[in-house]
Amino acid sequence: MHIPFSASPRTSLGIEWELELVDLQTRQLRGAATEILEEFAAKVGDQDAAKAKHELFESTIEVITGVCDSVPQALADLTGTIDVLRGLAERRGIGLMCSGTHPISEYNAQAVSVNDRYYRLVDNMQWLARRLLIFGVHVHVGVRSKDKAFPIVNALMSFIPHFLALSASSPYWLGRDTGLASSRSKIFESLPTAGLPYQLTDWPQFERFMETLVTSGTIESIREVWWDIRPHPNFGTVELRICDGLPTLQEVGAVAALAQCLVDQMNTQLDRGYTLPVPRRWVVQENKWRAARYGLDAEILVDERGNTRPVRAELADLVDDLLPVAHRLGCAAELSDIPAIMNAGASYERQRSVARRAGGDLSHVVDTLLEEMNTGRLV
Secondary structure: OOOOOOOOOOOOEEEEEEEEEEEOOOOOEOOOHHHHHHHHHHHHOHHHHOOEEEOOEOOEEEEEOOOEOOHHHHHHHHHHHHHHHHHHHHOOOEEEEOOOOOOOOOHHHOOEOOOHHHHHHHHHHOHHHHOOOOOEEEEEEEOOOHHHHHHHHHHHHHHHHHHHHHHOOEOEEOOEEOOOOEHHHHHHOOOOOEEOOOOOOOHHHHHHHHHHHHHOOOOOOHHHOEEOEEEEOOOOEEEEEEEEOOOOHHHHHHHHHHHHHHHHHHHHHHHOOOOOOOOOHHHHHHHHHHHHHHHHHOEEEOOOOOOEEEHHHHHHHHHHHHHHHHHHHOOHHHHOHHHHHHHHOOHHHHHHHHHHHOOOOOHHHHHHHHHHHHHOOOO
């Protein structure tokens, strides 16, 4: 099976941000995506209509940037789209917010978007698909050749706990505290083609693997492989899908900067003849669990001998290491937001703090998430 890869000539950037449509009276999710998207398309015209689209449920809209050169450009792109959507939503008594899960809404109350692909997904996956009331941020970073795609995917697996701990925002599920920092990551990986990627050696092995999945009827197309990190052949990118939904533009910028800097550094290392490290899968799996459970308080494995280190310290060192790359890419300010975000607390920490002050009333958590989305910054 031949899978062409549209190589990116530079370390370009694209961001996808899955937003919740929230009734401002009930604080529950509300299915209004179709009418909002129809009005959005009429307002912005054909060229920009694709910047907002349906997701699985009618209570979700995904906002998508174009191909951007820098994190500030991508954030400006997102802002322009969200400003239009916010006005259309507010006229309907709806607010926009983002978190890995909605604190109180139930999946069985959500209408599936009118789309044959989504209908097939629900028919095939049944309960696993019906409970996918989850929201994430996906970051695409350009890769200069298909030969680099899997070395970079494999090397990026070492940083799964860093991205997940920083973005964890789904402590609540169906109105209850799960005890996890990120319940979304555990819900999503229950799909048979989601979760940690297979550590494939090169592009031909990926083509053979995809051919097996398609021939066997496991998937219809490679779009149905939802790994935490995956190559995207059409865009010529590596796509990081591990992050929970992030409430603020500042946090989106921080994880986008981290992703772009890491991939750019790896691109350069490969150009210079370096061999990128491939972590042991059992180490990655354990570290993903630790980040999902403990978030920024996780102690993650740093080698195969069982030595551990706080993920906060790992993130702080990573920011320092990548700052020269960030200055070159024009995202030093966004990368430097990571320590400030850690000091303010990841979203799961902030949500629990609000819930404690409100005596467990999670509607106050929803109000705070709506406010954070509107403000756009924590610090």
